[in-house]
Amino acid sequence: MPRKFRQLFRVQGMTARVYRRESGKGNQNYEIRLRAYGYNIYASSNNLEEAKRKFIDKLVEFEKYGSTQSDVPDTFTKFSEYFFENFYSRKVAACTLRVAKSQFKNHLSPHFKDVPIRRIVPKQCQMLLDGLEEQGKGKTAEEVFTLLNLIFKAAIKHGILKHNPLDMVFHKKHEREHGTALSKDEEKKLLTETAGTPYQKMFAVGLYTGMRPNEYYTAKVEGNFIVANNSKRKNGKVELKKIPITPMLAPYVKEGEELKFYRLEQIRNKFNGILPGHKLYDLRTTFYTRCTECGIADAAIKKYVGHALGGLADTYTDLSDEFLLKEGKKFVY
Numbered sequence: 478m479p480r481k482f483r484q485l486f487r488v489q490g491m492t493a494r495v496y497r498r499e500s501g502k503g504n505q506n507y508e509i510r511l512r513a514y515g516y517n518i519y520a521s522s523n524n525l526e527e528a529k530r531k532f533i534d535k536l537v538e539f540e541k542y543g544s545t546q547s548d549v550p551d552t553f554t555k556f557s558e559y560f561f562e563n564f565y566s567r568k569v570a571a572c573t574l575r576v577a578k579s580q581f582k583n584h585l586s587p588h589f590k591d592v593p594i595r596r597i598v599p600k601q602c603q604m605l606l607d608g609l610e611e612q613g614k615g616k617t618a619e620e621v622f623t624l625l626n627l628i629f630k631a632a633i634k635h636g637i638l639k640h641n642p643l644d645m646v647f648h649k650k651h652e653r654e655h656g657t658a659l660s661k662d663e664e665k666k667l668l669t670e671t672a673g674t675p676y677q678k679m680f681a682v683g684l685y686t687g688m689r690p691n692e693y694y695t696a697k698v699e700g701n702f703i704v705a706n707n708s709k710r711k712n713g714k715v716e717l718k719k720i721p722i723t724p725m726l727a728p729y730v731k732e733g734e735e736l737k738f739y740r741l742e743q744i745r746n747k748f749n750g751i752l753p754g755h756k757l758y759d760l761r762t763t764f765y766t767r768c769t770e771c772g773i774a775d776a777a778i779k780k781y782v783g784h785a786l787g788g789l790a791d792t793y794t795d796l797s798d799e800f801l802l803k804e805g806k807k808f809v810y
Contacts, residue, residue, distance in 0.1 A: 493509050493510060493511040493518075493532065494509070494510050494511070495507060495508070495509050495525075495528075496508040496509075496510070504523055505523060506521060506522070506523050507521060507522055507523070507524070507525045507528040508520075508521040508528070509521070509528050509529065509531075509532040511532075511536075516539065518532065518535050518536060518539060519535075520532035520534075520535055521595070549635050549637070551593055551594055551595070551632075551637045552591045552592060552593055552594065553585075553586075553589045553590065553591055553592055553593075553594050553597065553628075554586055554589070554590065554591040555591060556594055556628070556631075556632060556635075556637065557581060557585070557586070557628050560627075560628055560631045561574065561577070561578060561581075564631060565577065565627070570706070570708055572691040572708060573708070576620075577624055580617070580620055580621055580624055581624065584605065584609070584617070584621050585605075585621065585624065585625060585628075588601070588604075588605045589601065594629075594632050594637050594638055595637065595638060597642055598642060599642045599643070599644075599645040599646050601642075602625065602642050602643055602646045603646050603647065605621065606618050606621065606622060606646065606648060609621065610649070615649070618648075618649075619648075619650065622643070622646075622648050625643060626641070626643050629641045629642060629643060656756065656758050656759045656761065656762030657755060657759055657762060658759065658762045658763040658765075658766040658767075659684075659752070659755060659759060659760070659763045661810070663752055663755070664684060664763065666751065666752070667680050667684070667748070667751055667752060668680060668681060668684075670751050671747070671751070675737070675739070676739075676744070676747050677729065678729050678730070678736075679693070679738050679739065679744060680748070680760070681726060681728075681729035681730070682696065682703065682726070682729070682730065682736065683757070683760040683761070684760045684763060684764060685723055685725045685726035685729075685764060685808070686703050686705075686720040686726065686764065686781070687720065687760075687761045687764030687765055687768075687781055687782045688703075688705055688718075688720070688761065689708055689709075689758070689761060689783075690741055690744070690745075690757050690758060691708050691741070692705045692706060692707070692708050692718075692783075693705075693736075693738045693741075693744075694738055696736050696738075697735070697736060698722070698730060698731075698732060698733060698734055698735075698736060699719075700732070701721060701722050701732075701798075701802055702719045702720060702721055702722065702798070702801075703719070703720045703721075703722060703726075703730070703736075704717055704718070704719050705717070705718055705720075706718075707783035708783075709783060716783075718780070718781070718782075718783045719780070719781075719798070719801060720781045720805075721781075721801055721802050721804075721805025721806075721808075722805075723805045723806070723808035723809075724806065724808060724809045725808055725809065725810070741757075744757060745757050761782065764781075764782070765778065765782060767808065767810060768781065768808060770810065771807045771808050771809065771810060772807055773804045773805075773807050773808065774804050776796060777796065777800065777801055777804035777805075780796055780801060781801075781805075
């Protein structure tokens with residue numbers, strides 16, 4: 478044991494406090510702390526002798542290098558905010574970050590509050606996910622599980638956690654429902670009932686470009702194309718997608734004009750009021766379906782909707798604007 482510790486312990490009566498806490502069914506966790514005269518040392522383990530060994534190692538490190546405390550927060554809410562700001566925001570698109578923060582605000586933060594991350598046990602995580610499943614929010618449960626897993630893994634990398642509580646949590650993978658294409662009568666109804674309003678152009682762009690709803694706000698007209706960010710590209714890489722202004726879209730979009738969209742919530746509410754049996758995302762499914770029915774080349778369709786071509790094709794295939802425009806002229810029905 479370091480000499481300075483023996484002096485503090487023996488001469489000045491300073492004592493490192495040892496706490497024993499419940500850790501899962503039938504297990505104990507030992508925490509040892511010393512906060513006095515500039516010391517702020519903490520170690521823990523499910524085995525008391527192991528906790529002592531870790532504690533002594535940290536004392537040795539303190540005497541050799543000084544304080545090793547970092548400014549990384551170790552409570553759930555504050556660490557999550559730190560993770561979002563310093564790491565997650567660099568990896569994902571702004572819209573993905575916004576959704577993650579919304580899930581955190583609505584579900585994770587109210588459930589775990591700002592307790593120390595190391596005190597979160599598997600049972601608490603299981604209760605949160607089970608509660609969402611019981612409410613019929615299977616997709617939300619999957620998204621919350623994924624986000625929570627990222628936060629816990631980041632805490633492990635920072636030395637705040639030793640094990641991921643989710644390793645013991647039962648999680649049922651949500652079965653995603655594929656979109657349903659609108660019938661041609663439903664397409665007509667959607668555009669007819671919004672005629673003379675800004676909604677008509679918004680729905681026409683969604684219907685005849687196949688863009689994801691979260692891509693609407695990046696869309697702009699460039700010559701004979703609608704250009705938008707592909708929101709599904711990973712590692713923060715920005716990739717543009719180009720969709721021709723097809724014969725179906727031309728009546729609604731003029732060359733050089735600025736595209737403006739309402740908030741997604743407003744657009745969804747209007748859409749659901751006209752076609753309550755569909756989702757806004759079904760406009761994308763409809764576009765993909767109509768492209769196939771019109772005989773457009775599969776490679777062109779994938780470029781339009783922002784899908785990977787697959788295998789070496791992504792590396793060696795660079796489709797020309799002329800080809801994309803030529804295929805787009807087939808989009809008539």
